[in-house]
Amino acid sequence: MAEAYHVDSDVGFINELAGLGGEDLKKCFQCATCSVACPISPDTRPFPRKEMLAASWGLKDKIVGNPDIWLCHNCGDCSTLCPRGAKPGDALMAMRNYNIFEYATPKALAKAVADPKKLPLLLAIPAVIILVLGLVLKLFGVNWLNFAPHEAVWQADYINNYLVDIIMIPTFTGAIAVFALGLKRFVADMHANALADGKTDKQAIDPAGFGRALLRILPTIMKHEKFNECSENRDRSTAHLMVLYSFIGLFIVTGCFFLAEWVFHIEGPYTQVNPVKWIANISALSLIIGAALLLKNRLAKEDQVSGYWDWYLIGLVLALGATGLLTEMARLAGFVGLSAVIYFVHLMFVWSLFAYTPFSKLAHLVYRTTAMAYNEYIGRK
Ligand code: SF4
Ligand code: SF4
Known part of the structure; x- marks a missing residue:
């Protein structure tokens, strides 16, 4: 039997991402078109699909300190092809903005x-x-x-x-x-x-x-x-x-x-x-x-x-x-x-x-x- 996985969802995190430009990320239905379309995504564990999933579930610890989101240059290729209008390019930008916010002091x-x-x-x-x-x-x-x-x-x-x-x-x-x-x-x-x-x-x-x-x-x-x-x-x-x-x-x-x-x-x-x-x-x-x-x-x-x-x-x-x-x-x-x-x-x-x-x-x-x-x-x- 598969191991149970407890998802500790942070709803406030999802809302904050929405305010930073990721308001459409919850429209994602995980088709993976974005990861295939992205010309610079790596072959193994490609982005941005996995980040769209983590963000829409409110998994903040998967997004904060995630090195992959910084490989994206917000070219918009994936957003153009996304069949759901989830704008993964903008969602990744929102995640980067959140990271800057998270690491800044005060x-x-x-x-x-x-x-x-x-x-x-x-x-x-x-x-x-x-x-x-x-x-x-x-x-x-x-x-x-x-x-x-x-x-x-x-x-x-x-x-x-x-x-x-x-x-x-x-x-x-x-x-x-x-x-x-x-x-x-x-x-x-x-x-x-x-x-x-x-x-x-x-x-x-x-x-x-x-x-x-x-x-x-x-x-x-x-x-x-x-x-x-x-x-x-x-x-x-x-x-x-x-x-x-x-x-x-x-x-x-x-x-x-x-x-x-x-x-x-x-x-x-x-x-x-x-x-x-x-x-x-x-x-x-x-x-x-x-x-x-x-x-x-x-x-x-x-x-x-x-x-x-x-x-x-x-x-x-x-x-x-x-x-x-x-x-x-x-x-x-x-x-x-x-x-x-x-x-x-x-x-x-x-x-x-x-x-x-x-x-x-x-x-x-x-x-x-x-x-x-x-x-x-x-x-x-
Ligand atoms: S963001 Fe769009 S293209 Fe990417 S997995 Fe979600 S629905 Fe598919
Ligand atoms: S916006 Fe980012 S994730 Fe989307 S295709 Fe461009 S580089 Fe890849």
Whole structure:
């Protein structure tokens, strides 16, 4: 006689997935078309059918720390072919969103970032930090905040770079710490699940082997190779790549100017022909175009579920690029006051990017990379 299996269903989990974009997952009747249709699903224990079953039964422990859900690139091929309209691609996206939420600390901040009503409050936090710190320093004779300079040759004439750095560096460091805590639990859970499912027989994770697996999958990520294996939403690959490389470009630019200022004590302003400024301008332009393409793609796909998380990310990326470029354009056109205000708003978005990324959809980049490295490490193809 078959062994009895007690299903400990978490109804609240099903409802939360529904709120994150998986509202149709319970329509699934387990035909397995999705797993056959998916161009990147492995041959053994393929996804997303088994995840659709686990999610619709409310089996949270089968979804949290599940490395397979991160192999999906939400191309939508399976959703197009699903005979029940269960939208497995969107359901997997909801499961990934849930994982980000689950591994983020503190939970209260994660909840706030997922709540559109809290957006004004979240954006007000960096504004208050910049203003309060700038005004307090003024009391001590340090004039690092000046919204009405007589003339401006660069943005540091309104908000000094040192003021920006002493606000951004701890925020960035805090985000790294949140990611580190989340990833530690995430990797441990993935490994426990993989052992339980028989996907690996390695009892402990070897950090050096994991590092080598990470290096091996980086070209796949940098070229978005998995994305290009899909047919339904392949055009999204270009927009994704533009945003990814823009962020890498802006990260390099920030690093260069940080080193110039803090290590080599080469104070700005830097000339317009400086190659680092060229990288900054090209990256900002590419960020705006990439985000606009993502927006166009989402608006065109009426059958695809788009929630607040999707709009938040696209809006933030667009706002970052636009305010960065407009700060410079307004200053070059002689609108110094306007440029100062736009720069202030730009810094609010930059701070939000650092502080809220571990709780937002952008965290996919970190969790997906880790999960892909883990799958490579255990040899899951
Ligand atoms: S999600 Fe759709 S295609 Fe996949 S098993 Fe369920 S009903 Fe079939
Ligand atoms: S959305 Fe694309 S990658 Fe994800 S499971 Fe469906 S077919 Fe596979």
